[in-house]
Amino acid sequence: MSNPSPTSMLLQAHLLGSFICSFELSRKSHPNKSLSEFYANFINTNGLDSSSDSRILYTPGQRVAIMFMTIAFQKEAFYQRFPSTYESGDNEESWGVVEHEGAISPQVLVRRIRNSITHGYTELDNDFVTFLDRKQNETNFDFRAKFSTESLFVLQMKIAKIAAEQSCSQP
Numbered sequence: 001m002s003n004p005s006p007t008s009m010l011l012q013a014h015l016l017g018s019f020i021c022s023f024e025l026s027r028k029s030h031p032n033k034s035l036s037e038f039y040a041n042f043i044n045t046n047g048l049d050s051s052s053d054s055r056i057l058y059t060p061g062q063r064v065a066i067m068f069m070t071i072a073f074q075k076e077a078f079y080q081r082f083p084s085t086y087e088s089g090d091n092e093e094s095w096g097v098v099e100h101e102g103a104i105s106p107q108v109l110v111r112r113i114r115n116s117i118t119h120g121y122t123e124l125d126n127d128f129v130t131f132l133d134r135k136q137n138e139t140n141f142d143f144r145a146k147f148s149t150e151s152l153f154v155l156q157m158k159i160a161k162i163a164a165e166q167s168c169s170q171p
Contacts, residue, residue, distance in 0.1 A: 128149070
């Protein structure tokens with residue numbers, strides 16, 4: 001599959017990090033602004049060509065790469081920060097999951113996605129990413145969670161928020 005954007009991978013990585021930081025900061029001052037509106041503004045503000053660079057942050061490969069950097073290198077204690085049950089009003093959809101199989105409390109979801117990424121059990125299909133995991137020495141997958149490229153961003157923001165809260169609370 002060819003890269004949908006002619007922009008270099010280094011620039012894509014830089015823009016992805018900038019986008020995530022800018023979006024989180026912007027949410028406080030513009031809580032009703034949609035992700036699509038913010039994204040269009042981000043493309044224009046950074047002087048990107050909306051026809052060729054408009055998918056620069058939405059490629060499934062970029063999303064898996066950022067997930068790898070976000071959760072794959074964490075120590076075991078990192079996963080204990082996530083709730084073992086959903087809080088009131090929270091569910092799989094509010095964590096970005098489009099479809100799933102298997103038990104997926106927030107804590108289990110993040111841990112199993114980590115396993116999926118580090119073992120290479122990810123499926124990229126146009127605008128969707130599916131994470132698969134299986135128990136050690138098993139051949140069948142017992143975990144499957146599918147995300148649209150945009151809903152994966154929701155999960156990334158949840159992970160970033162929990163990680164930031166923990167970092168800010170440490171002396």
